[in-house]
Amino acid sequence: MLNPSGGSEWRTVSLYRQLQSAAEVRIWHFRGAPSEAFSGFDLTRIDTLRLAFPRGGTLVFVGVYFNISHWIRLARPARVILTYNTPDAERLTARVDLIRRTCGLEPEIVFCSKELASQVPFRGTVEPSLVDLDAFTPADRSGRTTFRVGRLSRDAPEKHHPEDMRLYERLAEQGCEVDVLGATSEMQANAPGPGLIHMRPLGSCAAPAFLHDLDCFFYRTSPQWAEPWGRVIIEAMASGLPVVTDRTSGASSVIEHGRNGLLFDTTEEAFDLIMKLARDPALRRSLGQAGRVTAEDLLSADVRARLEAFYLDPAAPSRSQP
Secondary structure, eight states, X not given: OXXXXXXXHHHHHHHHHHHTTTSOOOEEEOSSOOOGGGTTSOEEEOBGGGTBSOOSSEEEEEOSSSOOOTHHHHHOOSEEEEEEOSSOHHHHHHHHHHHHHHHOBOOEEEESSHHHHTTSSOOOEEOOOOOOTTTSOOOOOTTOSSOEXXXXXXXXXXXXXXXXXXXXXXXXXXXXXXXXXXOOHHHHHHSOSSSSEEEEOTTSSOHHHHHHTOSEEEEOOOTXXXXXXXXXXXXXXXXXXXXXXXXXXXXXXXXXXTTTBEEESSHHHHHHHHHHHHHOHHHHHHHHXXXXXXXXXXXXXXXXXXXXXXXXXXXXXXBOOO
């Protein structure tokens, strides 16, 4: 719970909100002081020296990139659910083996996208990260004089493509305003002077308000980091924005090019698509409206009901055989 815009953090919070009215739910965290963005939640730190850790019930681990130590044996959970949301098959295998050995349970696996599910030899369920459709809503974008392109992510180098800064400069040369929330410190230091390009740190604006001020949402990551899902893409679609994203992101699987978003392979294609949107308000509206419908379908009441049924299933899975 360290990063105010982390996908795992907001996946945790969204799941907590969905389940809290139907069950006793608690968020536990492993390291350091949580971000102030989560100050409104009752968070409990796992401290094995003080024997402070979850006991019984269903344990849900959001991610497989942290260590699970000996306390899990003492916790004696009825179920263990692993959320696989970053591509690391070796760690997933290690966590599955550990839970089998220490708890005698077969862990259930939740994949954040079909792409990740296809990369590992485990079965499970694919579950999109829940997005608050009441917080992320379409805005009235008529009457604007400047076309505004934006993107939002963690301020980590792997979340940004090395060609993106030049793309932003080219867009600015064409009169587009570019706003990046979650720019790395290097991007902020090397940004052009005052003008149409804005490089902002995390925390300077809330995500819903930031998206309301855009006309187009652009997103891709470094070639060294294939985005396993891309929660921010769904937030942008829910906000009624036309989305321009590369085909490698997990969330691109819900985008039909030209209907509810635009997909590209190269920087030149991205530039051409964004400029096409800049010149065509009707296309922006149609893509944004279709994107909102897609987000509503992806996160419908039926989807949420099935999700609750999965997590609140009182029947514990069978103990694994030695």
